[in-house]
Amino acid sequence: MADASDMPADIPRAYRIPFSSPPPRLPSPDRFQEPYVDTPSPSHQENNITPGHLLAPTQSFASNDASPAGKKTYYQSRTYASIQKPNFQERRRQVRLSMSGKSVIVEYEDFMKRFVPAPPGQEEPTNKLKAMDFSKVPTKPEVNMYEPLMTALNHDWLLPEDVAISNANTPDPSAKTKNVVDAGLYRRADKDKVGKKTKWAYMELSIECKTEDVQHDPFNESKKSGNHEDASDIRKQILGQIMCYAGYVFDNQQRMHHFMLIIFADMARIICWDRAGLTATQAFNYVTDPLKLGRFIWRFARMTPAQRGHDPTAVRVPRDSVNGKLMLERAQPPKSLSVADDASTGTGKKQAKKRPKSATPKPVIPGDYPRAEFEKSLEGDAIWWRLRVDDSKQGSRYFLVGKPHFVAPGLAGRGTHTFIAIDEADPYGPFVYLKDAWRVAHTGIDQEGKILERLNSDDDGGPVPYVPSVRFHGDVEDQVTRSQEVWLEQNKGKTRDQCPLKTHRHYRLVVNEVGRPLALFKNMKELIGLVTLCLKAHGEAYNRKKLIHRDISAGNVLIYPELVCDANGVVTERPRPLLADWELAKRVDDPKEAPRQPDRTGTWQFMSASALSQPSKRIIVQDDVESFFHLVLYHAIRFIPHNCLNVGSFMEMYFDGHIEEHGVYYGGKDKLKSMENGELTTPRGFPLCFYVGEEASEDLPDPSVATPSPSITQTSDAASNSPSSSSVTNAEDAPRTHEHVIHPVTKLLEDCLLRLKAHYTLYVTQKSTDSSSHKQSHVKKATDVDSAVTSLRKKRKPTVKQPKVLSPAERAELEILAAKLADHSEMIDLFAEHYEEGDWPDDDRCPDQLPKDYKPNYNTLLATGGSKRAAGSAFETSAHQAKRSRVSGI
Structure with a gap:
């Protein structure tokens, strides 16, 4: 059985130099750990690095990037994964629905x-x-x-x-x-x-x-x-x-x-x-x-x-004050550093001329990301703040911040703001990450800092790797919301559990690590390596610390820079994963089975299809593992060449899909269909396939007319011809010419779908159908435009799909596959095997394929006979969908 530490050496294992931020706690021993370079932590004079050396490339995102949760951008919060530029009407609709009730x-x-x-x-x-x-x-x-x-x-x-x-x-x-x-x-x-x-x-x-x-x-x-x-x-x-x-x-x-x-x-x-x-x-x-x-x-x-309504623990920092001058000083870039061309990565000036459309991220100075982001936070008319954090064990500490690094969408809810911060007690030390949020203060919900303390502790086998390390945390005085108390007074006889308004308490958390969004991955192999190590962190948290994350999403899997120094003193930066945002985590050994909150838990776009179909479902390991699958697919469909010509529609149907019935939102049919059938399809119905060296375009052969190619990879799993078989692509259904090479991520997704299909066949579809055979099924109701219109116009209830009767041999085979989905070691092995054996291109990123001007097709429903009310209910999003579009605790 492989361990995450068995990954190839180019997925680095140890943090050698605590250069910009202290590293996450790592496992020991580490097979690929190089000798520790005993170099002192640098002071605020960060110009001791040898000029001209690059870290792993990074990329600047436009302010309209559409990551639903992971994009750390100011003002541009959103709930739709498919929309890059939500207009003011869409923003107003989203925030209104987040306040519904x-x-x-x-x-x-x-x-x-x-x-x-x-x-x-x-x-x-x-x-x-x-x-x-x-x-x-x-x-x-x-x-x-x-x-x-x-x-x-x-x-x-x-x-x-x-x-x-x-x-x-x-x-x-x-x-x-x-x-x-x-x-x-x-x-x-x-x-x-x-x-x-x-x-x-x-x-x-x-x-x-x-x-x-x-x-x-x-x-x-x-x-x-x-x-x-x-x-x-x-x-x-x-x-x-x-x-x-x-x-x-x-x-x-x-x-x-x-x-x-x-x-x-x-x-x-x-x-x-x-x-x-x-x-x-x-x-x-x-x-x-x-x-x-x-x-x-x-x-x-x-x-x-x-x-x-002003927070007395937050004080504005004038630019000409002592703290203001300190912030300006710390924001200055190292003067002696320069960035040289690196033709080998395709990021140099000469290479850029040859490939003007290259999506390879631009290089930056090793360890400079926190400083550069802090500099951005001080730009323009931004208000600077001195924030107090009260730690029950360590007392009070003050942190200096500019404008937020991230602002959560919506008004009601946690209202999460995050900042790149300076610890006033260590003014020239590393930058830290400060999270300001209004946590849900209900019974059984721990502070995120306490969860991280458990993950960081030496108990139960030692610290969990690849998770943030706590610096300070605590509630902000006695600041608690009051609207819920008014509701209870107006609704005599109602209990707190029946109140749609949650009790929120102001809370601040400071961690040592400043991570970059996962969307800044260099290539798909790097992303798969990072996800594999996050699976390791998830498994150790679950098995040793008895905690399940419950919110795997694009915003919660980050890239943390590992700074390494070679024998010549050259400092470079390599990516490490950081599984962050444990605020929704729950103890798996908690005897209380009842949900702690009336809403779902997680980020809508990355939640499992079964959780989206069952609002009160308890999140289990299989749900989080499925979320890792959606995470890989989300980045692949946007940044890796494929045969889907309408990425916006795919994102809308698969990631944003939903229906509303009696004020309750359920997941759309496309994600559920993919899990049940074990296949991914384009909006036109063709099997989805990823390629090497080609961008999605009309120039690709039409799968319906092209001739089969021997270069197409078919399912090699022993179970490919069994009831458990699944595929992302098929040579007969989606043939390609020999010029189009199948990307190895296609096979990884295919093998994941084998396990997902087995799980859904045994434990989701059968159970759901049995429990709803006598009434309308929420799970099976169509949610895409055409099906919704057909249902509205014909005004008939959708039929309930009867599951196939399985033979003992078929059931036994499915049980073996389904068990692998719940076994962290098996899933780590699966990802590690594909990482090691796949023919991964070094430069497989293409420009973002989600159109910047894409909007969900609201007008289609109206044009084909739907009413305005139907259009609103079919496509409006809500607090049940949003994290940062997060659904729980809003």
Whole structure:
């Protein structure tokens, strides 16, 4: 039985120099471990490296990259894997659905008592507030509402330290989104910084104006508490719009909650947003009853920063301060280093001229990635922060950060922000990675830092390799969301488990490693090697530490640089895997069988097909192993040549596929069909096949007319002609000419599918069909455009597929294959064997094949007879789909 340490030597094993970040804990002994080079950790003077030497190539991603979870980019969060450029309407729909069922409407007095307390020692000027005149604010057109409203609010007695500014015409220049809110309250001290622009980083109270008192009211009070979304399209759009505006404030500030005022004609509502949901007042007429609006503004102007929602443990760092100058100093690139051409990797200038379309990542200086990313975080008008992390064992520590390295999509949920950070106690030490999130504070859910401490500990056989190492972690004071408490008070008799709003507690975690996205892999062989070692980490965590990850995704498998020094003192960088984000991990020896949360756990695009079909399913080893399969396929379909001419459609159907029934989202049929049949197909129905040296294009032969080629690799498994056989490609079904060489990843995916098909045949399809034979099957319902339309137009229930009756011999054979899927050693052997024996090209990456302008085909359903409502339910995504599009804990 092979071990991950039996991988070839070009998948390096040991971290020799703790150069930029301390390495993950590695296994010992290591077959390929070279003698340790006893070199001192470098100081902040990082210019001692021999110039002109390259690390393993890396690549810069455009801001519109479509990785659903792994892309660490600011502002460009998304939930669809198939969309690279989600427009503002799609973003609003996504964030609205992530907040579905998480709104609470309360009476004005209850809202004020809970969220807007009267300032101690001051008496409200009730007569002045009653005399406020809002009658000069017109209701139409909208653009004429802004300035009169600002005039009515801008009085020194009302706003002694704030100013109301209309900034509906100029977007925030520091934000990639061009969305603008109509107006806002800002501190007078920030007035010059704001001008007439929307400045999310300085906004204290956001104000939005609409012209219709019913049609433009985002909430429907007649609906039961927790589900106040109206069915009309315009009201849905407005709700998504204001949710996005609140999200921009959370993205750009360190917030516990945020207040918003929405005006619609002569009516108004006040809203308080937090990571659990929102609480809004009942609608009131602010023209005939000015006391309510005036009273809110008067109290708000006298609230402390913490009462307004600012996090007191986060302090802004001025650029000219001592810490600001330190951050600028640490962001400077090493002056003595230069990057030389390397013709052998195809990344040099001469080579670039020959291959202008090469997708080989650009080289960078060894160990410089954290520094370069930190430098980016300080660019433009980004706010710099000094964040406090409270560790129960080590006390408090402060970290210096710029703008986030990653911002999770959506408003309700964990709201994860990550940063490249400087430890103030070690200002010239290595950069570290800081994660700021609102963890789900439910019984049985551990802090991620405690999970990592268990993985890092010397107990139970020693540290697990290839996982982050904890530096500091802890809850942020007593910062807990409050919307869920309001919901419980409004819904007497309901238990906390019945509340759709989760309790979230603010939490910070600092780890030593700064990893790069997996999508920066050099070639497919490197990616397979990294995934193999992550399988090893997963197996050791499961078998020794009794933990299962439950969220294998593109964002959670990272590349961590190994820095090595040869005999001549030349430092180079080699890739190592880092299996990160253990916040959803669960003890497998936990006697509690009940789910800890009402939602699924994981990232939608990479979850197993059976978990997507069964929301309450307990995640087991087979589900996580299947997620590793989807992870390889995701990167192959985007960056390796193949015969799929419409990558966007494939991504939409396979990774984003879903249906909605009675408010519950289920996985699409394409992923499930692939697992059940043991094959991958293109949107046109041809077997999917990956090639060497060819990009997907119309120039490739049509599988339906081309002649068979002896170079096509057929299934060589002994079980290829048995009921367990599966394939990614087949010489008879998808023949190619001798000029097209099959890529070795094709055979790896094929062998994985053999095991997946056996598992589904025995334990998923049979069980699912038996339990739903008397009713409509959610698993089998079509979700692609054409099938959905056919079902809608014919208005008939889909038939239930009856499983094949297996003979004892067939069942025994399938049980052997299915058992391999649950055995980490078997799966490591499988990946290692393909890694060692496959004829892997050195330069097999091609440019990203997912079109930058691809959009899911919403219009097809409408054009072929579907209703608007059907189109929305068929293609809208939700919080059940998003990680960072993560589905659990939102």
